[in-house]
Amino acid sequence: MPAIRRVTQAYEATLALGAAFALALRRGDMVCLFGELGSGKTAFVKGLAKGLKIPPLGVHSPTFTLMNIYEGKVPLYHFDLYRITAGDLPGMGYEEFFYGNGICAVEWSERLEGFLPPEHWHVTLRHAGADRRAITITARGKNLKERLAKIKL
Secondary structure, eight states: OOOEEEEESSHHHHHHHHHHHHTTOOTTOEEEEEOOTTSSHHHHHHHHHHHTTOOGGGOOOOTTTSEEEEOSSSOEEEEEOTTOOGGGOTTSOTHHHHTSSSEEEEETGGGGGGGOOSSEEEEEEEEOSTTOEEEEEEEESHHHHHHHTTOOO
């Protein structure tokens, strides 16, 4: 499966990779982030925000609020599902954002189980020692796989 694989050396490099990746995103895209605590998911989302011309300093993981909306040239819907299970999703109105007019970034996407849309960006972040992070970006769905092949990071 085609993928973008990078090892970032510091927080700033993870942010920069997210910002560069954001330039390839389009309205309606969903970025599903997978990784353990402290693996850089929020740093990557801050980078997405920066790439979308949203000040990254205002981006914070919505662990207790579930979702934050950041307005920019394209809205960024930032979910953190750490505190919920897939069974909690029905009735929460998530569809408006998962399939909305902005870009949706979901931390702890493994909690979505059967709710992942067939077309989504799959971003896995892993600790690779000290401040290093191993980041893999893949695409799920034919349309995104074709777009992934054209991304140069």
